[in-house]
Amino acid sequence: MDLRSTYLNLCRESNLDPQEPVLSQLQRGPRLDLSGLSLSSETCSMLSRTLHKNHVITELLLSNCMLSEEGATALLTGLIGSTSLKVLDLKGNNLRATGAEVLGRLLAQNNSLSRLILEWNALGLWGDAFSLFCEGLASNSSLKQLDLRNNQINPQGASELSQALRRNSSLEMLDLRWNNIGLLGGRSILEALQKNKSLIQLEMAGNNIPSDIVRVLEKSTAHNSEQQSAMRENRSRTQVLSKEIQILKEEKGRQYLSLMETIDRQRDEMGRSNRCTSVQLAQLQESLNERTSAVTSLTAKLQMTEAALALSEQKNTNLAALLSQTKSEKEQIWEKHNREKKKDLDDSVLKESKLLKEIQTLTSNNVQLRNKVEEVELKCRSQQQHIFELKQQLTNNTAELRIRLSQAEERLEKEKMYSKQALENQNSLHHKEVENVNHHFEESERALQERIFKLEAQRIQLEEEVSQAKALCANERAQAQEELGRVRAQLRLEEREQVSSLKEKLSSLRCSLQEAQLHSSQQKDLISELQARSSQHSLEVDTQRRRIEDLQQELSGKEQEKVAEVNKVRVELQEQIGRLETERAAQTGLKEKIGALEREMKVQSSNHREALRDKDSEISLLLEKVRLRDVQIQRITEAEAQRASYLQSAILTYVQGSPLGNFSSPNKPL
Numbered sequence: 001m002d003l004r005s006t007y008l009n010l011c012r013e014s015n016l017d018p019q020e021p022v023l024s025q026l027q028r029g030p031r032l033d034l035s036g037l038s039l040s041s042e043t044c045s046m047l048s049r050t051l052h053k054n055h056v057i058t059e060l061l062l063s064n065c066m067l068s069e070e071g072a073t074a075l076l077t078g079l080i081g082s083t084s085l086k087v088l089d090l091k092g093n094n095l096r097a098t099g100a101e102v103l104g105r106l107l108a109q110n111n112s113l114s115r116l117i118l119e120w121n122a123l124g125l126w127g128d129a130f131s132l133f134c135e136g137l138a139s140n141s142s143l144k145q146l147d148l149r150n151n152q153i154n155p156q157g158a159s160e161l162s163q164a165l166r167r168n169s170s171l172e173m174l175d176l177r178w179n180n181i182g183l184l185g186g187r188s189i190l191e192a193l194q195k196n197k198s199l200i201q202l203e204m205a206g207n208n209i210p211s212d213i214v215r216v217l218e219k220s221t222a223h224n225s226e227q228q229s230a231m232r233e234n235r236s237r238t239q240v241l242s243k244e245i246q247i248l249k250e251e252k253g254r255q256y257l258s259l260m261e262t263i264d265r266q267r268d269e270m271g272r273s274n275r276c277t278s279v280q281l282a283q284l285q286e287s288l289n290e291r292t293s294a295v296t297s298l299t300a301k302l303q304m305t306e307a308a309l310a311l312s313e314q315k316n317t318n319l320a321a322l323l324s325q326t327k328s329e330k331e332q333i334w335e336k337h338n339r340e341k342k343k344d345l346d347d348s349v350l351k352e353s354k355l356l357k358e359i360q361t362l363t364s365n366n367v368q369l370r371n372k373v374e375e376v377e378l379k380c381r382s383q384q385q386h387i388f389e390l391k392q393q394l395t396n397n398t399a400e401l402r403i404r405l406s407q408a409e410e411r412l413e414k415e416k417m418y419s420k421q422a423l424e425n426q427n428s429l430h431h432k433e434v435e436n437v438n439h440h441f442e443e444s445e446r447a448l449q450e451r452i453f454k455l456e457a458q459r460i461q462l463e464e465e466v467s468q469a470k471a472l473c474a475n476e477r478a479q480a481q482e483e484l485g486r487v488r489a490q491l492r493l494e495e496r497e498q499v500s501s502l503k504e505k506l507s508s509l510r511c512s513l514q515e516a517q518l519h520s521s522q523q524k525d526l527i528s529e530l531q532a533r534s535s536q537h538s539l540e541v542d543t544q545r546r547r548i549e550d551l552q553q554e555l556s557g558k559e560q561e562k563v564a565e566v567n568k569v570r571v572e573l574q575e576q577i578g579r580l581e582t583e584r585a586a587q588t589g590l591k592e593k594i595g596a597l598e599r600e601m602k603v604q605s606s607n608h609r610e611a612l613r614d615k616d617s618e619i620s621l622l623l624e625k626v627r628l629r630d631v632q633i634q635r636i637t638e639a640e641a642q643r644a645s646y647l648q649s650a651i652l653t654y655v656q657g658s659p660l661g662n663f664s665s666p667n668k669p670l
Contacts, residue, residue, distance in 0.1 A: 006050045022047070030056055035063040035089070044071030048078020055084040063091035063117070069098050076102040080109050088113060091147075092120040100129035104136030107143065115145040124153035124179065134160040138167035145173040149203075158185025162192035165199065173201040181207040186217070187652065193220045194645045200225040212655065216648050223641060230637065234630055245623060248470065252612060255477060262484055263605055269488070270594055273495055277587065280502050287506070288580070291344070292573060298337070299566055305526075310555060314548045318540050322533065329526070336519070341569065348576055351505065355583060358498060362590065365491065366597060372483055373604060379476050380611055386472075387618060394462060394625065401455055401629075405636065412643060415440055420650075438651075448640060452633065459629065 022034065022043060039047075044067065051057055060079070067075070072095055079085060080102075095103070100123050106113070123130050130153075137143070153161070158181040165171070181189070186209035193199060202221045204214055 011046055030058040030084075031061075032057050032059065033061040034065060035061045035091075037065055039065050039067060039071060041068050041071035041074060044068075045074040045078075048075045051085075052078045052081055055082060057082075058084055059087040059089075060085060061087075061089040062093065063089050065093055067093045067095070067099075069096050072096075072099040073102050076106055080106050082110065083112050085110070085112055087115045087117075089117040090121065091117050095121045095123060097126040097129035100126055100133045104129075104132040104134075107133070107136035107140040110140075111142045113140075113143055116143060117147040118151065119147050119149040121151055123148070123151045124157045127156065130157050131160050134164040137161075137171075138164040140168065141170050143168075143171055146171060147175045148179070149175050150178045153179040153181060153185070155180075155182045155185040155188070158182075159188040162188040165189070165192040165196045168196065169198050171196075171199055174199060175203040176207065177203045178206040181209060183208070183210060183213070186210070186213045190217055190220070190648070190652075193217065193224070197224050197227060200228065213652070216652075219644075220648075223644065227637065227641070234634075238630070241623070241626065245619065248619065249616070251474075252616070256609070256612060258481070259605070259608065262481070263601060266488070266601070267598060269491065270598070273491075274591060274594070276495070276499070281584065281587070283502075283506065285580070288576070295569065295573075302562070306555065306559065310552060314545065314552075326526075333519070340515075341572075345572070347508070348579075352579065352583070354501065359586065359590065361494065365487075365494070366593065369487060369597070370600075372487070373600075377604075377607075380608075383472070383476070384611070384614075387615070390465060391618075393465075394622070397458060397462065401458075404451060404455075405632075416643075416647075445640070445644075448636075452636075455633070459626075 022037070022039075039062075051060075062075075067090075072090075072093065076099065079088070093099075095118070099121075103118075107116075123133060134157075137146070153176065158176075158179075161176075162185075165174075181204070186204070186207070189202075189204075190213060193202075200221055202217055204217060
């Protein structure tokens with residue numbers, strides 16, 4: 001339900017006629033303007049009930065409504081529980097004692113009201129009620145603007161208002177123009193402003209207060225405004241610094257994670273390369289085993305052919321020419337076989353040379369990686385030295401700042417001594433001396449402010465230097481990452497070249513196997529032809545036995561030669577196997593070297609982690625130093641405020657003790 005319907009329902013329940021202007025204003029949203037309307041006590045009670053039920057109104061304007069005492073109390077009691085009201089205008093309503101008391105309760109219990117206008121209400125005439133109003137103002141924590149113009153506030157009421165200002169910490173603007181505060185009230189308000197640090201704007205015109213007190217009040221409010229602005233700037237700076245520190249921590253964490261990921265990737269790549277090399281070695285061993293089996297099969301086949309030839313020679317006497325042909329063919333086959341053996345030996349030698357070259361390249365790559373790691377460590381050491389130099393600069397700057405602060409304090413003490421001597425010696429010319437002291441005080445304040453600005457500029461410069469150092473660190477890390485990427489690309493290219501060379505070797509081995517198979521098929525064809533010829537000449541075997549015996553003797557000699565050659569081949573194969581075993585041992589040594597390199601990488605990563613932790617601790621120390629500097633600056637500002645208050649109190653006591661100050665008119669300045 002909206003405000004208009006609730007108001008109408010309440011009027012019907014209480015048998016009252018609703019006012020048309022009130023209804024027209026209730027339809028206009030959160031701003032309710034009833035200024036200038038004559039509101040009865042009944043309508044005020046209805047409005048308080050409607051506003052208590054619906055928390056929509058944020059501005060309530062009731063200026064010049066001439067509210068009755070009952071209506072004002074009813075309306076204000078209804079507004080006590082409101083949580084949305086922010087602006088309340090009660091200008092020219094002639095509020096009395098009960099209205100002031102209810103206003104005090106409203107200020108004490110309401111936590112949403114931020115602006116209160118009480119112009120032309122004469123609240124100062126009701127002493128006890130005004131004291132209750134001041135108590136409510138003292139306990140309030142949301143009001144920021146208070147207008148008390150033309151309320152006939154006397155010095156006693158000003159003293160009660162000053163007590164409220166001492167306790168209040170939220171009021172920023174106070175308008176006390178055209179009241180009867182006087183000299184005593186001005187002094188009490190001045191004493192209250194020494195403790196109140198939230199009041200920024202204070203209007204005191206038309207209160208019969210001396211002009212010097214008005215000036216001091218204006219200076220105190222200006223000082224409060226400067227302090228609040230400085231506090232806001234310090235808060236904003238601390239927030240910015242905290243955000244930058246968080247960003248730096250996140251960047252460091254990301255860089256650390258990226259380094260760990262790169263290390264893990266390198267480990268994975270090294271494991272893959274080791275696996276590939278082990279697989280390649282297994283393939284080479286299998287190929288060697290196949291070659292040895294092929295050689296043994298060839299030797300067995302040769303023995304079978306020789307037995308078949310012996311039988312054919314015993315059976316066939318007329319095949320001498322054929323035997324000579326077969327001998328020549330056998331010699332050709334042996335020559336081819338020897339050539340193939342020589343080729344295989346040459347291939348094995350080339351393979352060994354290539355493997356040695358690959359081992360040398362791997363060792364050179366490892367040396368390059370070690371050199372790069374040493375360069376990175378040197379860079380980290382240079383960065384640490386630069387950070388140590390920055391720390392020394394910070395300590396020197398702090399010492400200079402402390403010396404300057406001590407000098408400023410000594411100057412202030414000297415100026416105090418001079419001012420006291422001038423006040424004691426020259427009572428007749430106190431007006432001129434007051435002006436001189438004020439002038440000196442302003443100059444000292446300006447000098448201190450300039451020094452504070454210089455210190456802040458130095459602080460900004462130091463922060464910029466720290467940011468530059470951080471940027472240099474980031475650039476160096478990026479360069480190191482680029483170098484690691486280049487090394488990885490080189491390793492990948494080398495691995496690809498090794499894989500391609502191994503594939504070519506496997507293809508050549510396959511071709512050699514195919515050629516051996518072709519030779520064995522040709523030998524089988526020859527054996528089948530010889531068997532056919534032996535079947536044809538089986539009848540002529542008896543006549544040629546003698547010749548066969550001679551031939552058998554010759555064949556036995558040749559067989560002995562063949563056995564010697566086979567033994568030589570076996571010795572050569574054993575030598576190749578020994579070489580392969582030495583290559584395996586070398587590869588195991590390389591694996592051990594790789595493990596040592598991985599351990600060194602782990603040690604370097606741990607050292608890098610420790611360096612990062614040291615940098616984090618250094619940043620925390622710098623932040624603590626910055627916080628200590630802020631605390632020192634705050635202490636200096638508080639000490640300056642206390643000194644200013646002491647000087648003001650001394651000036652006031654001197655003015656009060658002078659004979660001309662007692663007889664001067666309140667309207668004329670001293």
